[in-house]
Structures are given as C-alpha cells and as structure tokens.
C-alpha cells in the first residue's frame with residue numbers, strides 16, 4: 605500500500621516517466637544501491653516522501669553519495685519563483701548536490717554531511733540566499749535516514765527588503781579581465797582596486813555578468829562558515 609502511494613507520488617514528480625514500480629523509478633536516479641534496498645527501507649522512504657509532499661519548506665532526499673533522489677513541490681515553487689523552471693519536477697534526480705554548490709563551499713558541505721553520516725545525528729547550517737529585491741536567510745537541516753541517505757530541509761528564517769543597495773555605476777566592480785567577484789553567500793560584489801569593499805548590487809544579482817568569480821567575503825566567512833564549524 606505504501607509503495608503504491610510512493611509510485612503515485614513518483615509519477616506526479618516525474619511526468620512522462622514509466623508507470624513501472626518504485627524500484628525502477630528509483631533506478632532512474634542512478635542510485636547503485638537501489639537494487640539492494642530492503643522492503644523496510646522502501647516503506648520508510650515512501651512514508652517520508654509522502655510527508656514531504658505538502659511541506660512549504662524546500663525539502664529533498666539525497667542518497668549516500670549526495671545525489672538527489674527526490675525534491676518536494678516546495679522545491680518546484682522556489683525554482684519557478686527564481687527563474688529556474690528547468691530545475692522543477694525532480695529534474696535533478698541522480699545529479700550530485702555539490703554540482704549545484706559553488707566550489708569554494710564544497711569542503712564545508714562535504715564535512716557537514718560526513719558529520720551526519722559518521723555521527724548519525726542532525727546537522728544545521730544558516731546561510732543567505734537573497735534575491736535582487738529581498739534579503740533572505742535560511743536554515744538548512746540535514747537528518748540521517750536509513751541506508752546512509754539524507755533528508756534535507758530548508759526553512760526561511762528572515763525575509764525583508766535590503767537595507768543597503770548600490771548601483772553599478774557608483775563604483776567599479778569589473779576587473780580588467782571582465783570578471784566580477786561575488787560572495788556566494790551574501791551575493792555582494794567586491795569593488796575593484798584597493799578598497800576591497802563589498803556592496804549589494806541588485807542588477808548583478810538579477811542579471812549576472814558573463815564572468816563571475818564566486819568566493820566568500822570576509823564577513824560571511826567569519827559569520828556563517830568559520831564560526832559555525834565551532
């Protein structure tokens with residue numbers, strides 16, 4: 605019964621896909637371990653996915669190699685609202701989470717998931733993901749589930765107007781190479797020259813220049829990454 609429910613959900617999340625059983629749907633994600641999943645695991649997964657369907661928090665399930673298995677409808681809503689419809693309807697199934705995360709953050713996230721896997725306990729991380737018009741802060745919570753897999757949920761903590769914005773013409777942000785440097789957490793842009801100051805430039809968030817280098821600004825490194833590692 606539960607597996608049947610999962611099959612129905614899976615079909616709704618993978619339109620045009622096969623109507624075959626859950627296992628085949630899961631195999632499409634590229635999970636090598638799926639064939640070895642026990643009935644108990646499938647039951648738990650079915651129950652979990654059913655519970656994630658109505659949540660307003662962006663939620664997803666990752667396998668033991670941090671590959672997407674399932675993303676809930678709240679993910680779709682977020683993707684559509686942020687101009688990325690190609691990421692909706694479980695389009696990322698089988699792809700690695702780290703591919704969607706800037707390279708500079710890979711060690712931090714890899715370490716966080718390793719802590720969850722080795723300690724079998726939850727890991728939380730607060731980060732910013734602002735749009736051009738709104739300052740947004742989220743909390744990411746990672747829980748271990750059976751099989752070394754992960755349940756990840758993102759909850760909005762703060763949403764408000766930006767307190768200080770700067771227009772592109774106010775300062776120079778484009779290096780001689782044509783590249784601008786942007787913080788991948790707060791999305792502020794770094795001024796060129798000796799100033800090394802960082803400003804939130806909505807135009808660069810709404811329409812990113814062709815060449816962008818993503819790093820962490822000193823403030824975000826201290827506040828969200830070094831400090832949070834304890």
Ligand SMILES: [Zn+2]
Nearest residue numbers: 787790821824
């Ligand atoms: Zn920053």
